[in-house]
Amino acid sequence: MSDDSRTENVVKTFIESCSDVDLQQRIKFYDQWAETYEQDHKLLGYSAPHQMVDFLNANFSGSREEVLVLDVACGSGWVTKLMTELGFRKFVGVDGSKGMLEQAAKTGLYQDLRQVLLGTEPLLGQTDAFDVVMIVGALRDGFVPVSAVRELCYAAKPGGYVCMSRVDLKSESGAKYKACLEKELQLMEDEGLWTHVISQEMNRYMINVYNDRKDQHDDQYLYGTMYLYRKALH
């Protein structure tokens, strides 16, 4: 249900209140946030799910009805909802927050939903299982650690796709995360685990709620990058 008390400033203050917390506290924050998460993100012009689903759709070849999708850090199920509009039908979701998983369950779109806190426990027991692995809005410092990216690749079937978004944050830890992530993506390619299909800059990821960290574009938005990799066949 929509909550009229939510305004852009209320949401910004709410987000600022959890800017410097550890992972466990962040997950508790998402538990509390779950019910108004989508409403609040719409107020902030959060467009990552839309941009990522369009990005995958433009670069994906395969039968959308048949493929099995793993939605990592699925949150309320926003990405999966958009994918169903494009004909994708089979989904498994994973998130660290019970509250967010409860919202995702309400969509009725997932075959299975699992509570997994990446970085502290393994993604899933399944390897070579998914045709598409999506992760949107969670590859950043303080959220899903770079070490979990390998697990996304292991979860994909040989020849399957791994589609990832990263928000650009200008803080020192944000810049460090970016460098670490891009190093790992390249290392995994060098190891023959996957091949890079395409990367694309994101346009206006969402309103910059971190006012002290102005983006290079010098406007009120955050930006980011989308990456698509294809797992090796052998």
Ligand SMILES: C[S@@+](CC[C@H](N)C(=O)[O-])C[C@H]1O[C@@H](n2cnc3c(N)ncnc32)[C@H](O)[C@@H]1O
């Ligand atoms: C910004 S939301 C993105 C949700 C959804 N993908 C979307 O784009 O709307 C970030 C999500 O990542 C989850 N998350 C953050 N760190 C995580 C971790 N280490 N393991 C599992 N989930 C995590 C949060 O619980 C939250 O649901």
